[in-house]
Amino acid sequence: MDEAMSRRLLMLCACAAMSGAALAQTMADPTQPPPELLRLQATGPDAAPAIVKGPQLQSVLTGTRGRQVAVIDGQTVPLGEKFNGATLIKVGKNQVVLKNGREQQVLTLFPEVEADAKNAAHKR
Template sequence: MAPAQNFAPGPAPAPAPAPASASSQTLPDPTRPPPEAMRALGGAVVVAAPPANGGRPQLQSVLTGSRGRQVAVIDGQTVRRGDKFNGAVLTKVDKNSVVLRRGAKVEVLTLLPAEQADARPATAR
């Protein structure tokens, strides 16, 4: 049997230096609005998306829980049952829809608009 050999760790290799051009160059943020938009708004950035669903609010998600949790995400805003959304009160939360009430006016929002729900394959229903 050969005698055990002890290997002493040697000095670690030095990391390769970064190219000079990489450290002196910055990449533009692709999500930043163009400079013209920022100048027009005096430095403030306001991005308005085109109204979805014909200008009606769009229900994006519904969260319900066993302990009475009832929350909806409407146009990116989280709204609990009983809270207001654009002046209307969220009065009912179902698994696929919510009800908004503004005075005598009632609006039902669904996760899938009727035209999309009808276009789904029968196996998805």
């Protein structure tokens, strides 16, 4: 075998070894709540998981050139586009608004935390 062929073979083996190591690593889902929030929910007084009805807002993305996008149930929805027949009409810092005819639906990031805060405020 000539020297060039040996180098190629060695490079191919190195690439194969590195790709195997990369596949073995698991990546965290960036749309999931932070671990601290999950722990707080699990150890709270009402440790039963909250039942979520309807679509869930998972992320809000705003670009430097004014582009606004929401991730709803794993689907990327740009401002003005449709999600399940409803149009995304507003993208805020922690919430979005979907409009279907005359009906509007507000989706909030971490709705169970917001509900807990409202309940705590009412108890005072």
